[in-house]
Amino acid sequence: MNKADIGHPRLRNLYDYWERCRGDRLLPARSDLDPVDIPALLSNLILIDVERGTAPDGGMRFRFRLYGTEVCKIRGADLTGRYIDEPGITYLREVAIRSYEKIVTDRAPVYEAHAFPLSVNFVGTYHRLVLPLAADGANVDMLLIGFYREIPRLPAAE
DSSP states (O other), X not given: OOGGGOOSHHHHHHHHXXXXXXXXXXXXXXXXXXXGGOTTTGGGEEEEEEETTOSTTSSOEEXXXXXXXXXXXXXXXXXXXXXXTSTXXXXXXXXXHHHHHHHHHHTOOEEEEEXXXXXXXXXXXXXXXXXXXXXXXXXXXXXXXXXXXXXOOOOOOO
């Protein structure tokens, strides 16, 4: 992934921070991150534990360890402690699980931007950057996600 592809300035900052924490290793560990270093980003962060072999099929499960306050507002719920495969978490559950599994396997960051309707004529954008973390520097055991919602200014009513 190229940093220039990241369409939100705060997510570019998060990517830079991840790169600094990574140093010369393939992946940084959760213990390399210090919330004091990124206070402006904290409310838009999600941390997900990667649990191998705990899914009913023996595969991976993903548990929300931290769900930032701004993400809670955007999503309308605090998912801290919940698993993404639980009923009612998201209607995109299977898509999200496949995406997380691919990130764990590829051990590479992923940035995505998705439009959402605000009205007939206007759309907003969700920005998501998923960064893999690994205690041993190689085997992903956690995902760090930056999540922002961008809403364009609507024209004033006449």
